[in-house]
Amino acid sequence: MDTKIIEMAALGRALYPGMLYDCRNDSFIPGITLWDKNALRDDIDVLDQTKTFVKLAASDSVSDKANLLNVSASLKASFLGGLVEVGGSAKYLQDSKSSARQCRVTMQYSQTTKFEQLTMKELGNIAYPKVFEQKTATHVVTAVLYGASAFMLFDYSSSESENKQEIEGSLQAVVKKIPTISIEGQASLKLSSEEKKLAENINVTFYGDYELDENPTTYTEALRACKKLPGLLKDRNSKGVPVTVWLYPLTLLDSRAAKLVRDISLSLVSKTxxxxxxxxxxxxxxxxxxxxxxxxxxxxxxxxxxxxxxxxxxxxxxxxxxxxxxxxxxxxxxxxxxxxxxxxxxxxxxxxxxxxxxxxxxxxxxxxxxxxxxxxxxxxxTFVSSERLFNSILYDPNVDSVVSLTFTSLxxxxxxxxxxxxxxxxxxxxxxxxxxxxxxxxxxxxxxxxxxxxxxxMRQNLTLFTSFFKTNINNSRIKFVVASISDPSNPGTSIRLYQSSTLKDPKFQPVSKPAAPVVGTSDGKPLVTLSKSPTGETRQFIIEYRNTQPTDSANDLAMWKVITTPDANTSFAFSDLNPLQQYWVRYRAVGTLGVSEPSDYLQFSFSGMVDFTMSQWNLSMPSLINHVRTKIMTNMGFSRWSSSTIKSEVSNIINNPNLTYDGAIPGGMKVGTALYFQGTALKTGTSFEMNVRAGSWSSGDYTFFAYFKLGESMTFNTRRGPNWEASENVSSCPITKGSAFDMFFVVKQEGWEVNINGQKVYLFKHRLPVEKATTLGIYGDIVMNTMGTVSNWGNSTFGKELAPGISRTMLSNVQSDVPYPVSNPQKNYNGKLQVAVKPGLVFFFQGVVPSDFNCFAINFVVGSDIAFHFLAQSFGMTYNSCRSGNWENAIQIQGSPFVKGSAFDILFFINSTGYEIIVNGLPFSTFAHRMPVENVNSIQINADVFMNNFSIIDVDKVNIKAKIPANV
Incomplete structure (x- = not known):
């Protein structure tokens, strides 16, 4: 190897002029020199070498840390191999991040002060030549640059939910500001609120050649220390420590000396x-x-x-x-x-x-x-993480059974x-x-x-266990746990049943949600057909029924009446039900242990001819309301479009599906197809959701998810497995409480287009392949009348109407397929009644609200007076009467079931006390008579409405015979 002088980082080692050094193992040799101490003290050149610099580094690799300390490749190889023991600021080399989630920025502050070197006179006056023969050293230190360095490591532990790259950028920005902050108080002015929050959670580690009263551990302490560092050496009249040394080959002084034959290959250092x-x-x-x-x-x-x-x-x-x-x-x-x-x-x-x-x-x-x-x-x-804990549960005298979701392959x-x-x-x-x-x-x-x-x-076991746990959580004699027990015969997971502290069944199958009930009649009574649980052994049934619409409220559970069957007979006949009422029924399977979650509920009414008097009429008679409404309407309900258009252009039609709905999409979805929904939002509801997905409700991929908060907002999203992605939010919702809606989810090339009541409301760009979607899910506070698929959206009547972008305005041709329209925004209606008005009549109106409407009115007129003024606006309703040209006391109702672009139907039931008002099949409100109803002789319809149908029905002539089931 060439005999050349080597410049080398001191790395906190005590290297001074005249010291012997062995480059073979990168170690210095104390106590032995070539010259005596006096000569070394007196014959040294000293030069000022004052410099200061600050550097920032975000990398934590050995290579980058070595570069900050000016460590050569050869010295780095010795450090990696453990030959070199570093000290002072160089201990920074040994500090590596302990976590991949750890964000780190390093600030280096360095000074140089003096440069000392041996003179040529000393190099020639060797006092102890035996050193060359001993061959313990290869070089001698001939020059030293003094100074000091400090490394401050700023660490922030990011969570799984945080973007590590963004945090690292913010951390670097916060650290970069330290040299610009002259006094501690300025920090609050220089840092933003987000940066302050970040700074409060930073941990600081200090490695330095400076003597501090206390090493900083926080951002504020680091800021304080940085202001002290520049003056510490000067205040203590210190030149610092060796920073860089120069090594002179001994073979240039005497050929007998040991020498460095070869250095480590750079490529091998890099690989190491x-x-x-x-x-x-x-x-x-x-x-x-x-x-x-x-x-x-x-x-x-x-x-x-x-x-x-x-x-x-x-x-x-x-x-x-x-x-x-x-x-x-x-x-x-x-x-x-x-x-x-x-x-x-x-x-x-x-x-x-x-x-x-x-x-x-x-x-x-x-x-x-x-x-x-x-x-x-x-x-x-309870997660069982030890055998001791598991035994304490098994032998608990207050527990009869332990059901364990057991991971068997760990x-x-x-x-x-x-x-x-x-x-x-x-x-x-x-x-x-x-x-x-x-x-x-x-x-x-x-x-x-x-x-x-x-x-x-595993998915099946999780579904079974979760359902069984949630249903039986309040049974104190059953304990549910999650454990891990090796069982090669049941790889993955199994549900294990322990009773009397002993394993009874390693593959326990609890009862689970049974199929929806089927209602028929037997001897004039409703007969419910039940199904046994698809899993486990069914020993009995618990039948639950009620006469009010179920909700998701926890308090709603008490409204169900309960009957327990004596055995597992799958037929049950009700008795003592009121034929004027509608009912909702569901049931649970009772197994060898516990009960299942309830089936989906079914809504039904029954009986033949029913006798009733006018005094019995009120808004709590949904079977009567339903029957009168369906006498006029088709079984599809009313849409903006005629039933013939819907039947001819909508495929795979499902009428009145039970909600929660979870079913396959026939033929799947692709660009150019659409899903059609026509329904009504519950007047007492708050929200509903729909999803188009591949896989199960709990863990499938949601290709498209839509959540509607009635009258307030809409949220659209996708989900990959159990993980939701970034949602897209709209701060309005065109579907309000009690309103009807026509809605399409159209698959466009660029995304899912949502059309509601004739208006395009949102485009959600594709994130997942639409072709993989196989299942439709619907849940929430709505009644769904009709739904289906449109196979060719572009050529359909629906697509052509929506294409111009002016659908359902006051000037549009909404009534093109209505044979005899009643009125429109340009043509009001004012007609004499051909029948005598009396209690027992029902006035029926069906139409479409323009997408640019402000209000419309229906007036029940008595000569020049108005007995009942029904005013619909987008934000609320007003009821009043007008006598001799003077309006009387108005009744204001907040919220409106009439929304822009939607179809609607209204029933005015007239009884002896007033008007019972049903909107979109749902009871809405009442208005008490102020004038004798018998004097009403004409009807007025005016302002912003397309009124397609107006009929009057005499309920006394209605045959009240409802089918089972008959959904509102």
Whole structure:
């Protein structure tokens, strides 16, 4: 190797002029010199070398840290091999991030003060020449640059929900401002509110050559320390510590001296650094997995990670010992660079390559993610993390049965760790300098969590367990737990039943949600046909029924009346039901243990001819309302379009589906198709949602999700498995409480177009392939009259009407398919009645609200007076009467069931006390008579409305015979 002077970083070591240094193992030799102390003290040149600089770095790699300290490749190899013991600020080299979620920015502050060098006179006057013969050193320190450095490490631990890249950018911006803040109080002025919040959660680590009263640990303390650093050396009259030294080859002074034969190949130094970086990265990832909260709940995985970390540490130490033994021999010429290459080749044949470690850690990560997704909805269930805890539950005298969702594949012997353990304790690692003849082969066994069959079974078990838990949570004699017990015969998960502290069934199947009931008649009575639970053994049924619309309220549960059958007979006949009422019925299966969740409810009414008097009429008679309404309307309800248009252009029609609805989409979805919905929002409702998805409701991929908060807002989104993506929000909703709606979800090339009541309200751009969507889900506070699919949207009547973008305005041709329209915004209606008005009549109106409407009115007229003024506006309703030209006391109602662009129908039931008003099939309000109803002789319809139909029905002539089921 060429005899040249070497410039080298001191790295906190006590290196001074005249010291001997051995470059073969990068160590200095104290107590032995070539010159006497007096000569070294007196014959030294001293020069001022005052400089100051500040640097910021975001990387945490050894290479970048070495660059900040001006560490050469050769010295870096010695550091990596453990030959060099660093001190002072250089200890920064040893500090690596412990977590992959850790964001770090490093600030370096450095000063240089003095430069000292030996004179040529001293180089010629060697006092102790025997040093050359001893061959303990290769170089002598001839010059030293003094100064000081400080490294402040600013760390922030980001959570899984935070964007690590964004946090790192913000962290760098906060640290970058430190030199610009002259006094501590300015920090509050220089930092934004978000930056202040970030600064409060920063941890600071200090490595320096400065003597501080107290090392900073927070951002504020770091700010204070930074202001002190520039003056510390001057205040203490100190030149600092050695920063850089120059080494002179001893062979230039005497050929007998030991010499540096060769240096370590740069490419091998780079490869060594890469290997150690891979090991450090694996350690960080392992640490993160151990910190994952779910790991503590499953001791098997925790044990595997701890074992990996221990074996990994053992291997890293062994590798560094190998480096320690060969690096000096390469530099002395005893070995070639090939010896280091052989060690790196050996490393590539071990279980500790980046590929092997990453694959195993990725598999563990996947297992933890699977466990998290399967247990995230079970926060109220006890997680059994030890045998002691499990036994305390099994032997609890207050518990009769323990139902356990058990993960059965976590205790299997890990083949990778078996191989790692075998290698670590083998002769191959003990003699790591010798070639390894057989490379480690990563196990090819299929992990349990990648099996589709196991995954399908796990999903079914989770659904069964969750449903059974939620239904029986209040049964104090049943305890629900999540545990991990090895059971190769039931891979993945199983539901295990323990009774009397003993395992009774390792594959327990609890009763689950049965099919919806079917209602018929027998001997004039409603007969309910039930179905046994699709899982488990059904021993009885619990039948629940009511005569009011069910809601999701917790208080609503008390409204159900309950009948328990004596056995599992699937037929049950009701008695003592009021034939004038509508009813809702559902049921549960009773198993050997516990009960199932309720079936979907069914709405029904019954009986033949019904006798009633006018005094019985009120808004709580939905069967009567329904019957009168359906006498006029088709079974599809009223839409903006005629029933013939809907029947001819909408395919796969479903009328009056039960909600919650969850069913297949016949033919699937593709660009150019659409889903059609016609329904009514409940007057007492708050919201509803729809989803188009692939897979189950709980964990499938939602290709398109729409959530409507009545009269307030709309939210659109997608979901991949259990994970929601970024939502898109609209701060209005054209569907209000009690309003009817026509809605289309149209699949366009660019996304899902949502049309409501003839208006395009939103375009949600595609995120997931629409072709994979197979299922439609509907849930919430609506009544769905009709739904289906439109196979060719562009050529359909619906698509052509919506294309111009002016659908349903006051000037549009809304009534083109109405044979005899009553009125429109340009043509009001004022007609004499041909019948005598009396209690027992029903006035029926059906029409469409223009998309640019302000209000419309229906007046029940008595000569020049108005007996009942019905005024509909978008924000509310007004009822009044007008006598002799003077308006009387107005009644104001907040909120309106009439929304822009929607179809509607109104029933005015007239009884002896007033008008009962039904809008869109739902009871809305009443108005008491102010003038004798018998005097009403004409009807007026005016302002912003397309009124398509107006009829009068005499209820006395209506045959009240409803079919079973008959949905409102």
């Amino acid at each position: 650094e890469s290997v150690l970086e891979d090991l450090a990265q694996a350690e960080r990832k392992c640490n993160d997995l151990l910190r994952n909260p779910i790991t503590a709940s499953f001791p098997e995985l925790n044990k595997s990670l701890e074992q990996f970390r221990e074996l990994h540490s053992f291997y890293k130490i062994a590798l560094q010992k190998s480096l320690v033994s060969i690096l000096p021999n390469i530099r002395s010429g005893a070995l070639e660079n090939k010896a280091l290459g052989d060690i790196l080749t050996n490393h590539g044949m071990t279980p500790f390559t980046a590929t092997n470690m990453s694959k195993w850690l990725d598999d563990i990560t996947t297992q933890l993610n699977v466990l998290t997704s399967y247990t995230s909805a079970l926060k109220d269930v 205790k299997s012997e890990d083949p990778y760790l078996v191989g790692v353990r075998s290698f670590v304790y083998s002769d191959a690692l003990a003699n790591f300098g010798q070639p390894i003849t057989k490379a480690f082969s990563y196990p090819t066994t299929q992990p349990w969590f990648t099996s589709l069959d196991i995954s399908s079974r």
